[in-house]
Amino acid sequence: MSASNGSLPIALVIEDDPTIKLILNRTLEQKFKTVSFNNALDALGYLHDGNLPDIIISDLNTPNMGGLELIGQLRASGFFSAIPVLVLSGEESTEMRIKCLDSGADDYVVKPFNPRELVSRLNAILRRVGKLEFN
Secondary structure, three states: OOHHHOOOOEEEEEOOOHHHHHHHHHHHOOOOEEEEEOOHHHHHHHHHOOOOOOEEEEEOOOOOOOHHHHHHHHHHOOOOOOOOEEEEEOOOOHHHHHHHHHHOOOEEEEOOOOHHHHHHHHHHHHHHOOOOOOO
16 A cells, blocks of 8 residues: 555554654644554564555664664565665764664654654655655
8 A cells, every 4th residue: 555546655653652652643644544563573573464554664762673673674675675764763863873874764853853844754755765646
């Protein structure tokens, strides 16, 4: 399912902070169908069950498995490697941003974030990978 067939794009949200998760779900609800998990390990299980989101928004530091390890597993997989990933993190260091981008993240947004900017960045990624028609 993707935006190109007229339905809302699916955003897989990986965030363990309930407040941030609520903000994300409210921010995305108009333009995305969201599926949320508290950690990357559970999200990976969701993917292995055959669910393919249009984009993944992942916190870096979640219990059991973090976002960086998730990116590594996605990019090493022939089946999931093309799913775009936006990292959302409180980690502001340039080194961590570079590490995530070099590992295969498509974008990196620092918390706290502007919800409108986040949606614009998600739309830009989806346009770039051909999953969103430019309106």
